[in-house]
Amino acid sequence: MNEFNEYFKSAFTVDNVIFGFDEGDLKVLLIKRGEDPYRGKWGLPGYFVYPNEDLDTAAIRVLEELTGLRNVFLEQVKTFGSVNRHPFGRVITVAYFSLIKISHYTLQPSSIARKAKWHSVSEVTGLAFDHDEILKACFHRLKWLVRSRPVGFELLPPKFTLTELQHLYEAILETSLDKRNFRKKILSMDLLIDLDETQEGVAHRPARLYQFDRNRYEELLSEGFSFELKESKKKERTTERAASSSPQTA
Amino acid sequence: MNEFNEYFKSAFTVDNVIFGFDEGDLKVLLIKRGEDPYRGKWGLPGYFVYPNEDLDTAAIRVLEELTGLRNVFLEQVKTFGSVNRHPFGRVITVAYFSLIKISHYTLQPSSIARKAKWHSVSEVTGLAFDHDEILKACFHRLKWLVRSRPVGFELLPPKFTLTELQHLYEAILETSLDKRNFRKKILSMDLLIDLDETQEGVAHRPARLYQFDRNRYEELLSEGFSFELKESKKKERTTERAASSSPQTA
DNA sequence: AAAGAATGTGTAATATGTACACTAATATGC
DNA sequence: GCATATTAGTGTACATATTACACATTCTTT
Structure with missing residues (x-):
């Protein structure tokens, strides 16, 4: 002792x-x-x-x-x-x-x-x-x-745009993501509340603002839902602009 | 100091x-x-x-x-x-x-x-x-x-059957897995060496023996391959026998 | 030789992931 | 007010992955 x-x-x-x-x-x-x-x-x-x-x-x-x-x-x-x-x-x-x-x-x-x-x-x-x-x-x-929990929302202000969310994921994953696929994926999870508001004072088309729906997330979790976001498999994604500059059929 | x-x-x-x-x-x-x-x-x-x-x-x-x-x-x-x-x-x-x-x-x-x-x-x-x-x-x-690294092989003897491997995964994940889908998935990963040997002394059709191919695994990893095994989404999988006992068309 | 026990196999339907290009809405500079 | 710059927002076709599911095979035991 x-x-x-x-x-x-x-x-x-x-x-x-x-x-x-x-x-x-x-x-x-x-x-x-x-x-x-x-x-x-x-x-x-x-x-x-x-x-x-x-x-x-x-x-x-x-x-x-x-x-x-x-x-x-x-x-x-x-x-x-x-x-x-x-x-x-x-x-x-x-x-x-x-x-x-x-x-x-x-x-x-x-x-x-x-x-x-x-x-x-x-x-x-x-x-x-x-x-x-x-x-x-x-x-x-x-x-x-970040791939298995919606941690991104912890880092953003309560109201954010989908582009901001995407940039955050890109920063964490150190990769670039396809805009349309990212949006489709995120929105299909049904975790965001569309606030029906838009940005103000930006020198371009203002983006819609969203909010993370924490209650919905808890609810989905208890139903056995699992948040999953994969890293894109291609290391270097070519931009669409670059890719479209050499089309097969002119 | x-x-x-x-x-x-x-x-x-x-x-x-x-x-x-x-x-x-x-x-x-x-x-x-x-x-x-x-x-x-x-x-x-x-x-x-x-x-x-x-x-x-x-x-x-x-x-x-x-x-x-x-x-x-x-x-x-x-x-x-x-x-x-x-x-x-x-x-x-x-x-x-x-x-x-x-x-x-x-x-x-x-x-x-x-x-x-x-x-x-x-x-x-x-x-x-x-x-x-x-x-x-x-x-x-x-x-x-277990879902992101082929850890299962660490636990099995060098030579094992696919059924043993499946049982191991079932024990760890605390779920049941579909035999055909499990085999398809595992074999498609190209991580197993088919030893062309079979079990001996079992009171039923003997199973083939396999070995984990560690070199192949390292090789695949360096190519950016990522081992992924999902948990099945259905909590309780009904057995085929049970399911087939009430067919629509007799 | 029949019964028992576990192995081994394929396919069709569905869901998910991926690649990709243009129009819409706003602010700014002329 | 009009052209320009800048970012938002949207859809579809194709490829890949996941799922559900049933029966013949090969061995031992009795």
Whole structure:
């Protein structure tokens, strides 16, 4: 019984990978570190877990403390525990990820995090610790999840156009999708409410606005429906314009 | 820098969920605990991680020490860290899982594990700690994985019949599959080598034996092939016999 | 040689996925 | 106000995949 105290003990932390979507681009929330190690470097918002705190609770608390984000649903992804991942000693970290609507939240970084800022996922590199690797794992999870759960709607504002939705899927899947097929597929799922409104102030034909029908989704789920969106099989899709420039019959 | 030592530290462990398949039944490897807490109870083979040991390495070592299994490929699934999951103090555990061919290994339990034995997954309950929950999470992962990776072959002996393969999939997916459609699908993937041998000593028409073609699989993967096996949509499939007992035209 | 038990096989109907090109609606610049 | 630029929105034919379904075959046992 007492031997228990003799077992090696390590510090442990949680790190949060928060994805958002803005300006047609997938973003991740990073903080500028105000503490050693890696002071002044960008990293994921993460910190130590308290002794009598569950992991999920810690992730929520730490996120709020560092960035000001509240009530964010976080999902565990993977645990990183390489011996030398932290310069001060053995630290095991549990990575969490989440998807949020950027416009719904205000960032209020604490002093530990000097700044909190959204960065384009595609441009992020050179983060503190092994955070590049953690980000990669979470992005991979997102890619995986997007095909079997309607996660896209978490990232968009409540009202969105089908083109915005498509661009989001293209950003996550890192591929291009056929407009007509994408629309047909999405609309056939019966998960969107057509708001009978259109965009305003755009210099082109305004698009219809839609809303995700969460109740309908729950209902369909309980009927055994499963959301499925496949990655297109062709790697590089040629545009229609390009393809039609060399027709067989002139 | 010195403050680092002030952060709360917890003990941490790895737990392994090893699946096997035998007698048409999905099994999990459990040990009978020879140590407190839960001495004499069944639980997952798991133990403490060393200070200068990576998590994956620890999982492999612990598995071997407790059960005698060597060279098993383990994959991280989830981390469990509820405050009260261990009666002696705060212990965070990282769960790993693996699939093995039961007949290929000999169990050699250590003294810490008084016994190591295969149990039918469907019958396991009342394990030590939160191991019921960990098992459930790993089974869920297996179900998920089976649809996108040819994991079934890891569980079968090198030579197997299509019926055995089908039964395995049925056990994992907890559903029944149509024989002809299953065969058509599997064979069309071009992942099996027909060994031109048949079963011996069975009291019925002997089945052909097949082998998984791992090289072909790697080859197909690099060509962008993706293994996909859907769960059948109908929950309860009626058997043909039953269905044909009430034909429209006599 | 008859009965029992599991193997092995094909086809038609339906559903899903894919490729692809033009018209419609708005804002802006002239 | 008219031409231009820009994005929205729409349909169909073809190929592929999924589903439902029944019976002859080959072996052992009695």
